[in-house]
Amino acid sequence: MMQQSYVSQIHRCFRCGYCKFPTDYSSFNCPPYRRFRFETYSTGGRLWLVYACLKGEIEWSEHLAQILYTCTTCRNCAEQCPMKFAPDIIEWIVGARSDMVEKGRIPPRVARFFEAVQGYSNPFKLLRSDRAAAWANGTKPYSPGDEFLLYIGCLGSYDENGQKMAKSLVQVLTESGVSFGILGNDEECCGNEVYMLGEMGLFQSLAEKNIRKFKELGVKKIVTLCPHGYNAMKNNYPRLDGGFEIYHYTELLAELVKSKRLKLRHNSIKVTYQDPCFLGRYNNVYDEPRQVLQSIPGLELREMERHKKDAFCCGGGSGNFVMDLLAGDENSPARVRVREAYATGAEALAVACPACMTMLTDAVKAENLETKLAVKDISQLLKESLS
Amino acid sequence: MVTTNAIYESLTKIVGKDYVSASKEERYFYARDGGLMPPHEPDFVVLPRTTEEVQQIVRLANRERIPIVPAGAGLALTGLVIPQRGGIVVDMKRMDSILEVNERARYVIVEGGTTQGALKSYLQKHYPHLRHSIPDAPPSATVVANAVIHGQGRLAHQHGFNSDMVSGLEVVLPTGEVCRIGSCSVSPYWFSKGPPLPDLSGLFLGWFGTTGIITKLGLKLYPCKKMRDVMVLLTDKVELVPDILLRLSHTEMVEDVVISAQPLPLRFRGTFWIMTYVTGDSDEELEFKRKMVWNAVWDYFQSRDVGFISTSPEGKAPLLSMPSKDTTRFADVAKGGGFQYAGPITPIEKFPAFIRKLEEVAAKYNVFYGSTTRLIGSGHCMMFSFSFSFNRANPDEMARAKKALDECSKFALEEGAVLWKPDRDEQKMMMERMDPNTLELMKKIKQLLDPNGIMNPGNWEMK
Numbered sequence: 006m007m008q009q010s011y012v013s014q015i016h017r018c019f020r021c022g023y024c025k026f027p028t029d030y031s032s033f034n035c036p037p038y039r040r041f042r043f044e045t046y047s048t049g050g051r052l053w054l055v056y057a058c059l060k061g062e063i064e065w066s067e068h069l070a071q072i073l074y075t076c077t078t079c080r081n082c083a084e085q086c087p088m089k090f091a092p093d094i095i096e097w098i099v100g101a102r103s104d105m106v107e108k109g110r111i112p113p114r115v116a117r118f119f120e121a122v123q124g125y126s127n128p129f130k131l132l133r134s135d136r137a138a139a140w141a142n143g144t145k146p147y148s149p150g151d152e153f154l155l156y157i158g159c160l161g162s163y164d165e166n167g168q169k170m171a172k173s174l175v176q177v178l179t180e181s182g183v184s185f186g187i188l189g190n191d192e193e194c195c196g197n198e199v200y201m202l203g204e205m206g207l208f209q210s211l212a213e214k215n216i217r218k219f220k221e222l223g224v225k226k227i228v229t230l231c232p233h234g235y236n237a238m239k240n241n242y243p244r245l246d247g248g249f250e251i252y253h254y255t256e257l258l259a260e261l262v263k264s265k266r267l268k269l270r271h272n273s274i275k276v277t278y279q280d281p282c283f284l285g286r287y288n289n290v291y292d293e294p295r296q297v298l299q300s301i302p303g304l305e306l307r308e309m310e311r312h313k314k315d316a317f318c319c320g321g322g323s324g325n326f327v328m329d330l331l332a333g334d335e336n337s338p339a340r341v342r343v344r345e346a347y348a349t350g351a352e353a354l355a356v357a358c359p360a361c362m363t364m365l366t367d368a369v370k371a372e373n374l375e376t377k378l379a380v381k382d383i384s385q386l387l388k389e390s391l392s
Numbered sequence: 393m394v395t396t397n398a399i400y401e402s403l404t405k406i407v408g409k410d411y412v413s414a415s416k417e418e419r420y421f422y423a424r425d426g427g428l429m430p431p432h433e434p435d436f437v438v439l440p441r442t443t444e445e446v447q448q449i450v451r452l453a454n455r456e457r458i459p460i461v462p463a464g465a466g467l468a469l470t471g472l473v474i475p476q477r478g479g480i481v482v483d484m485k486r487m488d489s490i491l492e493v494n495e496r497a498r499y500v501i502v503e504g505g506t507t508q509g510a511l512k513s514y515l516q517k518h519y520p521h522l523r524h525s526i527p528d529a530p531p532s533a534t535v536v537a538n539a540v541i542h543g544q545g546r547l548a549h550q551h552g553f554n555s556d557m558v559s560g561l562e563v564v565l566p567t568g569e570v571c572r573i574g575s576c577s578v579s580p581y582w583f584s585k586g587p588p589l590p591d592l593s594g595l596f597l598g599w600f601g602t603t604g605i606i607t608k609l610g611l612k613l614y615p616c617k618k619m620r621d622v623m624v625l626l627t628d629k630v631e632l633v634p635d636i637l638l639r640l641s642h643t644e645m646v647e648d649v650v651i652s653a654q655p656l657p658l659r660f661r662g663t664f665w666i667m668t669y670v671t672g673d674s675d676e677e678l679e680f681k682r683k684m685v686w687n688a689v690w691d692y693f694q695s696r697d698v699g700f701i702s703t704s705p706e707g708k709a710p711l712l713s714m715p716s717k718d719t720t721r722f723a724d725v726a727k728g729g730g731f732q733y734a735g736p737i738t739p740i741e742k743f744p745a746f747i748r749k750l751e752e753v754a755a756k757y758n759v760f761y762g763s764t765t766r767l768i769g770s771g772h773c774m775m776f777s778f779s780f781s782f783n784r785a786n787p788d789e790m791a792r793a794k795k796a797l798d799e800c801s802k803f804a805l806e807e808g809a810v811l812w813k814p815d816r817d818e819q820k821m822m823m824e825r826m827d828p829n830t831l832e833l834m835k836k837i838k839q840l841l842d843p844n845g846i847m848n849p850g851n852w853e854m855k
Contacts, residue, residue, distance in 0.1 A: 069416075334410075
């Protein structure tokens, strides 16, 4: 169905270029275009090349695949495109990728990503038995009756920075008295990246396993560490009969601070905040993370020039937190973003996504800003402020 | 004979390997624009960052006799940056710095690839009391390319073509020299592109990159009033439109006048919507200007030949936005992703004849049409657009749209218009009509500046 949609519609792109900008046109907001600067790496370029491929005017090539897969599906283009088809652009790109997957014409790094998820249920090729080993440390497994299932995701389970996030969040939730549990080693990959990369069969398999498990355990409410999992479960699982109440952890924390279930002490710190694409542009969650930050006494929130729906992606979407097809030099999106964060005068760059966390932490090192700008997850900042 | 590989290697040494491509994908994309002219692939696409890099690329091209085409966003839609003989497309958009704003002399200096959007945003943020003449092209259009094609923007009624607002140039000549044009050639200030010196900017503006590559451009800035409003006048009497335009212009109170005509939705059919923009620093100033506009057409209003459309703030928002996204949306009215327009520059008295021709041609070729006309100067001329949308997936419709455009352009020339940003065929049509001595002068200039004919060949090509 999706394939047919993009095939019959993709010629409608006029290549006007609005897709490259934020609302005020101040800079380029398309991560791959900002990185590579050839028009082919903009959304318009990508759509015209896919259409050319459909018409047989160009052949598939590794370079074409590279161009298609450097899109982080950050959704800036869909936000800025003035045409009526704007909301469909991401599905067109995913549809084109899906065709490439079916024909086996994908970049090697993407193929390795799929192999890892297929074999290990995580993109790092790490053992399932180690999924909770490094961070969970006694965290209670979910059992029927718990109000929330805390879904950690692959980055939170295996990535060092993600694990720190997971630990902080567990501590904060425990402190607040929320009833929750985790799946531990029984957790599957959420499939969001697999979906965005166009492997629909694998996505369906992962989603169905998760949905089955959630149902078996009687789960009603799920809180996710990662906006990517949040997006998959909120928007794609219901199509597979997986309707649950889905929360991102910042939404839950916002409720907790609002109801004063957390006692916070003064923390004099200047913070800027990176809106994750899958929380902001995909799901319109902009206020809750800011409410949590601003609930910390003494915290000063300094917005970056591009924020909320104009936020510049860290470059980690569509599996690029592993594949990193946009890496290379000072024009990589994460490094651009870190410089923008530093320019606010903030001491800490707050994140609400483990992909942003790992991308921006690496970028801070690359920019030699380690002593000047700390990358911290919102739950970490909250934990540090607990009385 | 230098091999393609050797050229590629030379280009990578100049700009770095990340910014040169000879790949099929880049060659495909840069072979075409969003309009209807046939594509032709470049051999290389290169993205320089500095004037020195442009200079080295041009020297290489001149030495090896390789065609070279400087490109902005390719939004002229008439194939002006399609590399008709292959060679090197120089995408200028990495040269995107805003170098200087002289607040008191009211000009800005930008690099050759700075976008209209970036300049607008920069001025709004840092100099909110200053503005430039923003065209209705998408924000990715570059300031330089728009000046080179004699574009028009929101200040066209008050100050003329955007090229009239140029206040200086830095140009890499086809033989590689870097040359400054205007006051900046003898002074640190970029306040004039010519006067009181001989105005050499005419060697580059309007030439579509066939005489050099502009790497820096000074642009005049104008006061940005605190308030802005649009008054929408409506008439169904096409013959009255020129007089209405002259009356509005006579007030010397309006910022911009744009006339829209389109057959759909049906409420638009047979009517002409005259968007009249006024600005002010206070309510009193704005109200006074509104009153002057009313007074200018009051007798037409009383005779019911002209009406005013009451528009809510929400309804006005798209009309007030700069650039106008509605202009771009015309490409998708038929869900087809394409439109092109012929934009003859013509005396405003031609409006009724041009509208009749537009409707006739649209019916003849069965294509969807629209027209957006902009007053230029104090009524000295207008840009009348014969706009046709088409479905990019329907070759027959594309062919019909092209025939419709060609017929309109020919008609406009016969009516005494001069074609704006003409495609290569329209350029030939104009050169055939041109005073022979003028044509000879153009030829001498071209030969003098570009002895090897490397610059954007196929455009302004004189036999």
